[in-house]
Amino acid sequence: MAKIGVFICHCGENIAAKVDCTKLAAALGEHPGVAVSVEYKYFCSDPGQESVKKAIRDNNLSGIVIAACSPRMHEATFRKACAEAGLNPYLCEIANIREQCSWVHTDGDMATAKAMDIVRSMVEKVKRNNKLQSIEVPVTRRALVIGGGIAGLQAALDIANAGQEVVLVEREPSLGGHMAQLSETFPTLDCSQCIMTPRMVETAQHPKIRLLTYAEVESVDGYIGNFKVKIRMKSRYVDMNTCTGCGDCMTKCPAKKISSEFDCGLGKRTAIYTPFAQSVPNIPVIDKASCIYFKNGKCKMCQKSCQLNSINFEMQDEFIDLEIGAIVVATGFQVQNTAVYGEYGYGKFPDVITGLQFERLASASGPTAGKILRPSDGKEPENVVFIQCAGSRDPSKGVRYCSKICCMYTAKHAMLYAHKVHGGKTHIFYMDIRAAGKGYDEFTRRAIEEDEASYVRGRVSKVWQENGKLMVRGVDTLLGKPVTVAADMVVLATAMVSQPNAKEFAKTIGIAYDEYGFYNEAHLKLRPVESSTAGVFLAGACQSPKDIPDSVAQASASASKVLALFSKEKLEREPVIAVNNEATCAGCWGCVLACPYNAIEKKDIRDRSGRLIKQVAYVNPGLCQGCGTCVTFCRSNSLDLAGFTEKQIFAEVMGL
Amino acid sequence: MITQEKYRTTVKELLASGSVKMVIGYKPGSTPDRRRPLFIRTSEEADQLVLDSTCMTNLSGYLVTEGLLSDEKRVGIFLRPEGIRSINILAAEYQLNIEQIVILGFDSTGRDVRPLEGRNAGDFSGLLSEIKEKPVQTSKEPLLERIEKMNAQERFDFWQEEFSRCIKCYACRQACPMCYCRRCIVDSNQPQWINTSSHTLGNFEWNIVRAFHLSGRCVQCGNCDRACPVNIPLRLINQRMATEVLDGFDHFAGLSPTQEPVLASFKKDDTETFIL
Structure with a gap:
């Protein structure tokens, strides 16, 4: 015999302002199987929870319904309270009369009527709830x-x-x-x-x-x-156990003109290479696509130079x-390919570079040993234009979002440039300066005030070459005038993409x-x-x-x-998992295909002498996430979801 | 007649050589235009075999009879192209091992019956692809067209009228080769999702559930249609669902024995036209 407790929460004014909680409690008190039906201002509060526990103990309740907010908020709270009162936590159901009722309705009477339906439906469900035990799975640490x-x-x-x-x-x-x-x-x-x-x-x-x-x-x-x-x-083609990283192979490698990925194409590397001098591990790899031996079947210079015999071209x-x-x-992440912006001339003019390329120029370990030299002729640029949001915050061609780091690194680039090239001029075209972060705004101010970065608020419409200069045409929106800057180098604050x-x-x-x-x-x-x-x-x-x-x-x-x-040896998981009825399963394996978690496997059913009678689906409780996709797919209704069984759902529907 | 004679000989040869343990075919029925299934185990039984244009029933459902194929011996079966598609689906849904099936294919135009080339399911893949590209017209087309021209209310009224005759005999289920479940959803009463009595709601529930369970699986063999004692044009519902599945997922049921069930599989290039 069901003895259900119904606890109707006012949620302050959140529910009580629209739903007549007294009327609701009285109506539910009359519902078959309901032993207790009470209301309270905040059931999630300590005294609220205590009253729920007391009601469970005093009335020996067989299940409870908390009519309150979304189960996402407090289902765990009340399940815990249930367990503390000695009732299986899965005999607790939440009837959502806040998000799905009081918050979305204006008419009090109708909201109250709807709340009654919602709570009744959950009472009918909880009557059919089973005591479930949480599942324990071991953890590989x-x-x-x-x-x-x-x-x-x-x-x-x-x-x-x-x-x-x-x-x-x-x-x-x-x-x-x-x-x-x-x-x-x-x-x-x-x-x-x-x-x-x-x-x-x-x-x-x-x-x-x-x-x-x-x-x-x-x-x-x-x-x-x-x-x-x-x-x-x-396969590295280099034995990691014997190689000492001496680098002889790299000096001997005749394929020296390969564009270095690490230097963003500004430097060169060999076919057997480490990306940079401080590589960890400091053991080279052979780039199969560029290696002369792999292309022509002849060379093996590296192998000959290696005194430790570490190079193995047969490695798999x-x-x-x-x-x-x-x-x-x-x-x-990756940086966006800025070549999509024809107007900036990236890929067309060698001195239009990305922010990451500028990093390599400014880096002491970079291709120019930290000197800012422009890629086309190796000269020191006297005037550099930085273009911010070159791809970011641009729904038409680039990406809609803000790449977050560009305001800061552009200010940094302007500073590094000012520190390295005395007397150099910088212009930074920007949309907004977003410098939220510890010490960030101070940093951009420093770029402007101490290192004389000249910020121009506006976008750049075109970059072209004229008399050995890169002409940057943009607009200064604060002055309301178009501007043209003759630059020696243009640095694009390229968007960060996945x-x-x-x-x-x-x-x-x-x-x-x-x-x-x-x-x-x-x-x-x-x-x-x-x-x-x-x-x-x-x-x-x-x-x-x-x-x-x-x-x-x-x-x-x-x-x-x-x-x-x-920190735990075993993990506890909610026991909301699918269970298969092996007697009725037709073994069509639709569920196996439908399961997004690969949780369903084929199980052999054998007779006493070990002969295979049939194969049925078996749901691995450790893998099942309880999504219910298999349940909806199963034509013979053999699969059922614990905690949301067909019986429970049917009762819920019929309770409406 | 020539085809029938030829196939009688083929059946006898198959049995004599021991390559099949049984052949499922047709024999005369209670009236001249009806045929009954015939289970041929001996050469004498083969003489009863009839093959003409009235052999309409899709016999593939008999293959999933419990225990028939469990000895791993082969069974021959007379199948029209729809029947071949059916056994492909049954294989795809792991209800039978396609290697065990010897196909004696045939098709008919008017009163003429002609054999189809091939013995194994794989031999017919070209033919089935052709059917996918050029669907065969069926005699019910005009009615389908009429229904498709109706508005939602008229269509609802039409089916309500049709379903009002349904007596929940489940002959459609018994006749359908796809309804192989050990326990059908209508036989489950905890809870009773589908009302057993023959009133409007229960009749709708049953027929709509059946239509969904056959989406992407029905081959329009017409078994349900012919089995229905109250002449509900059941095939039309399934035909419509087949069109939806073909348009939505480019899925033509029973094209191969390894085809994945449309509603349980996911393809990255699904058109997803139904998602707004």
């Missing part, structure tokens, strides 16, 4: 960090320093990511490599970190606490299978992404570092454009989430 930029390094170090194992996967031959390419960093102007390389070395030497460079994540299966990850170790890609408990995705394969990769890991290919967080404000998939966390610019402090902060936040997950 090993984290996978994807990406060896600053965000990935920070996350890996934080997790490893807390004593947990980390596997760090980087697809490039060296750690470092974009930060290693930068010259000096805002707002303190400390040398990027000086603060980055110690981190890289620390990571490589950390006893808890297994470093896999020149490696890519091939597939991810499994679920939170129990991922199975396959890593492809791309290898695969490593890993058991992983949590994943931190820190795959970073990695070209970001969407494909998101599908590999099974996380959600936005229209731009940036990875979606579970909740923009309250769960900013969790992805939509349990056990997968986000760090750095793969989620949205970020500067270094933000990337590092998010990486540490992700690490703390991973550590929280690893």
